[in-house]
Amino acid sequence: MRFLNALRDGVGFDILLVGAALLFLVALAGAPLVYNVLMSFQQVDMFTLGALFRPFVGFDNYVAVVRQPEFWLVTRNTLIFVFGSMTGQFVLGFALALFFAQNFPGAATIRGLFLVSWVMPGLVVGGIWSLILAGDYGVLNVILRSLGIIQANVFWKSDPAFSIWAVVIANIWLGLAFNMLLLSVGLAAIPRDLYEAAELDGANAFQRFWTITLPMMRPTIGAVLSLGLIGTLQQFDLFPALTEGGPANTSNVAGFWSWQLSFQLYDFAKGATVSVMMFLLVLFASVIYVRSTRHEVRG
Amino acid sequence: MSAEPQIELIGIDKYYGSFHALKDINLTIPKGQFVALVGPSGCGKSTLLRSLAGLENISGGTMKIAGALMNGVPPRKRDVAMVFQSYALYPHMTVEQNLTYSLRLKGVPKEEMRRATEEVARTIGLDNLLHRYPRELSGGQRQRVAMGRAIIRHPKAFLFDEPLSNLDAALRVHMRKEIRALHDRLGATSVYVTHDQIEAMTMADHVVVMRDGVIEQQGSPLDLYDRPATRFVAGFIGSPAMNFIPARIGPDGASTVFDRPDIRSLPIGKKLDPGREVIVGLRPEHIAVGAADGAGMTLKVAVVESTGSLTYLTTEEPLQLTIVMTGRTELAPGDAVQVSVPSAHVHIFDAETERAL
Structure with a gap:
């Protein structure tokens, strides 16, 4: 009865709404996270798989992961993958956003079509890029050869020097539309008369970009980069579709490695440990992002 | 300068x-x-x-x-x-x-x-x-x-x-x-x-x-x-806006004739072609209330609005005019007022081109 009364006059209803959302968050994100962290400090084997409290081993799992022969290779690949993808997505996405912010016939329509890449499942994108990047019949090699950039075919997916870049290229394409869209929204939010005022104040196009566009875009850029980091670290679909981390781990990254450790080698403790390391990285980046927006200026 | x-x-x-x-x-x-x-x-x-x-x-x-x-x-x-x-x-x-x-x-x-x-x-x-x-x-x-x-x-x-x-x-x-x-x-x-x-x-x-x-x-x-x-x-230009009344130049060429017989003709202070279709413009502040020279016409007050220093009158049919008076007035809706306009303050516009004549 009291609950119904509360519903009727709204008192406590807000708590109910927040409570439902929090419950959802705790059950589906909080608990697995805590369980994952817990598991990285435990000895997990076939006999303790079903238990919650297993033998505590301290930092043994962390030491073991770092001592894995492929650890530094995977770390290097992860850094290349994250920074390569984010740089490519951001720079190309920003360029496209600026391009489509110009007023030309069909600008909005063509921009809309770019969203196709965002709607497509990663596995499909991986499949398509797998064909494009194929060494002996791939279309990319044909184009590069006819342009005279390369003489012989590049085996993108199986050449250890290129395999990680094959995934980076596909991932840039996959995340490009999302970056462009968010940055387009940010650009559209800048009042036109600021540009006009700057133009009258004597700023040329380059100066307007540096002194008006970039500072006004700061919150958007921060959000795009943080989301980009999270999205890139979470990227999974492209790896099974393109290289499966190979050859010889030359295109393996932390996320895929963690999955391999857990679900192919059934070494759940190490898999959990790798994902906790990734979590710390994202946490670090998020803290920097939140701190940078704390003093941000809104018009 | x-x-x-x-x-x-x-x-x-x-x-x-x-x-x-x-x-x-x-x-x-x-x-x-x-x-x-x-x-x-x-x-x-x-x-x-x-x-x-x-x-x-x-x-x-x-x-x-x-x-x-x-x-x-x-x-x-x-x-x-x-x-x-x-x-x-x-x-x-x-x-x-x-x-x-x-x-x-x-x-x-x-x-x-x-x-x-x-x-x-x-x-x-x-x-x-x-x-x-x-x-x-x-x-x-x-x-x-x-x-x-x-x-x-x-x-x-x-x-x-x-x-x-x-x-x-x-x-x-x-x-x-x-x-x-x-x-x-x-x-x-x-x-x-x-x-x-x-x-x-x-x-x-x-x-x-x-x-x-x-x-x-x-x-x-x-x-x-x-x-x-x-x-x-x-x-x-001017606030409140000028009153406009459609009219015709009278046979003497020096006054206006309104379409309604109950509105008296108005001397315009210049000579124009008799019978020409015109629009008469009267600024609210140029309309004198309680004219003594007998040249005015009698209208009925519809609305009285006072701002303290100024009083706005709106008159009823046959001629709806906005009038601005300085100071205050005893007038109330329904009262009859004598209004007149000096010919120097009568603006005449061509009915078709709307240009001043």
Whole structure:
């Protein structure tokens, strides 16, 4: 009865709404996270798989992961993958956003079509890029050869020097539309008369970009980069579709490695440990992002 | 006031697609003059101002600022400053950074910049706000920063695009005087766009009334009030608006005949073709109530509105007129009043062309 009364006059209803959302968050994100962290400090084997409290081993799992022969290779690949993808997505996405912010016939329509890449499942994108990047019949090699950039075919997916870049290229394409869209929204939010005022104040196009566009875009850029980091670290679909981390781990990254450790080698403790390391990285980046927006200026 | 023209517009045309936004605009603004462009929304006044700034490209004609041809010159090379309706302050910069933006782009030395900032801040009363952000300022303060940003550059001309329309009424009256005083002090040349005829009348040396992309009439404020060239200008300038009554010139050619027999004819003080269809214009403040000379007509009062110093009367059929009286009145709705208009204050417009006769 009291609950119904509360519903009727709204008192406590807000708590109910927040409570439902929090419950959802705790059950589906909080608990697995805590369980994952817990598991990285435990000895997990076939006999303790079903238990919650297993033998505590301290930092043994962390030491073991770092001592894995492929650890530094995977770390290097992860850094290349994250920074390569984010740089490519951001720079190309920003360029496209600026391009489509110009007023030309069909600008909005063509921009809309770019969203196709965002709607497509990663596995499909991986499949398509797998064909494009194929060494002996791939279309990319044909184009590069006819342009005279390369003489012989590049085996993108199986050449250890290129395999990680094959995934980076596909991932840039996959995340490009999302970056462009968010940055387009940010650009559209800048009042036109600021540009006009700057133009009258004597700023040329380059100066307007540096002194008006970039500072006004700061919150958007921060959000795009943080989301980009999270999205890139979470990227999974492209790896099974393109290289499966190979050859010889030359295109393996932390996320895929963690999955391999857990679900192919059934070494759940190490898999959990790798994902906790990734979590710390994202946490670090998020803290920097939140701190940078704390003093941000809104018009 | 020197007579050398600071801004010259000769035969300016502007098309948006097939829409003819500005039609053969001719306007010469001497150095040091304050010119108001006034008219209803969509009349082309803002387009004309933005064309002067270079934010719009003109389709034809010649535009000169300080003797130099401006056709096709980008805004940043025109050396004109504009105060926007929205103020367009840079939200991510402090007041000081907003003021010095143009100087920083020009690479003015720090010391000189500091002196200029101090001077401008003192002129417009922003001394203690220099380190605030625009979002921390009131509407009036933002307005001042926008002005300061224009002043600091010593531009060849100031362009104002309805700068006061976002302020409340009291502040608007105050800023009106301040802008005009600033203009005089700086010896600037200003072009001021407004839809408010009172602003135009009180601030400007020269008022340009626009309508549908055409200059209807230009002249000194009182000139426009006393001798409106068209019915539109007559109705636009002056508040409350002029009364218009359709009529015909009487057989004597010196008075009007109204279509209704119960309205008496009105002497017009000039000779016109008998029988010509005209519109009679009477300013509310020129209609005398309680005329003694017997030439007036008797009308019934419908509404009485008093502001204390002025009283507005509205009369009933057969002739609905707005009348302004100074002071107060004992009149009440339903009362009969004697009204008359001196012939010198009767405006006659051609019924077809609506031009003054």
